[in-house]
Amino acid sequence: MIIFGSSEVSSEAVRSRVASGTPSENSVIYLHTSALEYPVDFSGPGVRCAWGGREVSVADGRRWTVDDDTWLFLPRAKFVSQLNAQENVTSLTLLFREGLVEEVAAAVSRSDDSLLNAHDAATPALWPWPHLQLHDKSISAVLLFIRRNCDVGLDDPLWYEEQLGFLVERMIARHRSLSAHAQKLTVRRSSTRKEIIRRLALATDFIHGNYERSLSLADMAAAAHLSRHHFLRLFKTLNDVTPYEYLQRKRTTVAARLLRDSDMPVEDVVRRVGFDSRSTLFRALRRFHGVTPTQCRRIVEPLSFAAQPPASC
Numbered sequence: 001m002i003i004f005g006s007s008e009v010s011s012e013a014v015r016s017r018v019a020s021g022t023p024s025e026n027s028v029i030y031l032h033t034s035a036l037e038y039p040v041d042f043s044g045p046g047v048r049c050a051w052g053g054r055e056v057s058v059a060d061g062r063r064w065t066v067d068d069d070t071w072l073f074l075p076r077a078k079f080v081s082q083l084n085a086q087e088n089v090t091s092l093t094l095l096f097r098e099g100l101v102e103e104v105a106a107a108v109s110r111s112d113d114s115l116l117n118a119h120d121a122a123t124p125a126l127w128p129w130p131h132l133q134l135h136d137k138s139i140s141a142v143l144l145f146i147r148r149n150c151d152v153g154l155d156d157p158l159w160y161e162e163q164l165g166f167l168v169e170r171m172i173a174r175h176r177s178l179s180a181h182a183q184k185l186t187v188r189r190s191s192t193r194k195e196i197i198r199r200l201a202l203a204t205d206f207i208h209g210n211y212e213r214s215l216s217l218a219d220m221a222a223a224a225h226l227s228r229h230h231f232l233r234l235f236k237t238l239n240d241v242t243p244y245e246y247l248q249r250k251r252t253t254v255a256a257r258l259l260r261d262s263d264m265p266v267e268d269v270v271r272r273v274g275f276d277s278r279s280t281l282f283r284a285l286r287r288f289h290g291v292t293p294t295q296c297r298r299i300v301e302p303l304s305f306a307a308q309p310p311a312s313c
Contacts, residue, residue: 002155005031007088014038026157026164027095030150036083036091045126046077046095047167049143052261053089056082056209059130065209069253069305070132071143073171092147096164101125104168125172131201132208134305139174142167184237199224200238203231204246211250212274217243249305251275252284256303259296266293 001021005014009031015038021027023043034053040046048057050066057064057072059079066072077095105125133139146163187193206223207215220243221231235243251273258269266278275281285291289303296303 001025001027002157002160003027003029003031004150004153005029005033005036007033009033009036011036011038021095023098026097026100026160027093028146028150028160029091029093029095030147031083031091032088033083033091034085034088037081039080040077040093040095042077042095044077044096044098045101046074046093047143047171048072048074048081048094049092049147050083051090051147053083053085053087055089055091058082062130063209064130064132064205066132067208067254068135068257068302069250070134070208071139072130072132073127074130075126075128090147092143092150094146094164094167096168097161100161100164101168104165105172108169108172126168126175129198129201132205133174136174138170139167142170182238185234196234197238199226200231200235203235203243204239207243207247207250211247211254212272214274215247220247248284249288252281252288253303253305255281256285256289256291256296259293260299260302269293 001017003014003017014029014031014036018027018029018038018040021042027042029040048055048064048066049071051068054065054067057066057074057079059074064072077093081091081093083089083091102125135143142163146160146167149159182193182197185193185196187196203220203224206220210219217228217232220235221228224231224235226234232243235246239246241249255269255273255275258264258272259266264272266281270276270278270281273281275284282293285293285296289296291299291303
């Protein structure tokens with residue numbers, strides 16, 4: 001099932017088309033609009049992306065906000081999509097047919113299993129919980145390639161089957177790499193490590209969805225259901241940056257994007273992303289991206305989220 005929609009598409013039309021999909025087929029939902037709300041109830045996993053704005057996915061009482069920096073993985077794509085922006089947002093949802101992930105996982109070489117200890121040998125092919133992931137050159141290249149072909153209205157299920165297979169293969173490789181990186185968390189049990197990773201993922205998801213607010217260490221630790229002391233230590237171990245630095249990098253990247261893609265005054269950008277002053281924004285742009293606000297207005301390629309190596313897994 002392939003759904004294309006422009007600014008004139010209605011929520012009812014998308015709901016009707018989504019409801020007609022079946023688990024035995026891949027589904028692609030590609031929309032370019034500013035306001036829309038529709039439910040998705042799919043038995044298999046899915047990936048959500050958004051460019052040019054923010055899109056919210058709601059499931060099981062939680063909210064994930066996807067923007068140009070992130071993509072959302074859902075092990076079971078049951079959610080409500082909410083989009084309410086001033087400008088049109090490009091939204092891409094990919095739903096993997098039943099058995100696709102297992103088929104790709106079986107075909108992928110397991111030569112890198114030595115990176116995982118014996119307790120982690122049963123690590124699933126992909127993440128067992130919903131989680132925002134940072135764009136990178138590997139996975140994002142496939143997502144952008146799919147987006148470009150959606151732009152021209154390509155309606156070829158076999159082509160999408162092939163591309164989704166490539167995407168899953170790279171997602172599996174990323175999951176393994178992040179699982180190996182997580183061995184830095186020195187705990188006795190694999191189950192404890194996985195629970196720590198899950199809780200830290202709650203914190204990074206929280207930051208990406210609430211960066212414009214005045215967030216404290218206590219706020220971020222509460223999102224992870226950890227004490228401030230343990231949260232700070234574990235977050236730094238896994239992400240190689242402190243929670244505050246991660247937050248500032250997120251704000252800076254969004255600010256750079258707004259300066260590049262709009263005529264918004266600098267003062268408005270400062271307020272929009274949660275900085276407390278112009279000088280704070282200027283210093284952060286210099287530190288994380290090596291540019292000034294004026295240079296942001298002129299750059300051709302968008303600046304990517306600047307986080308040290310993996311943000312979480």
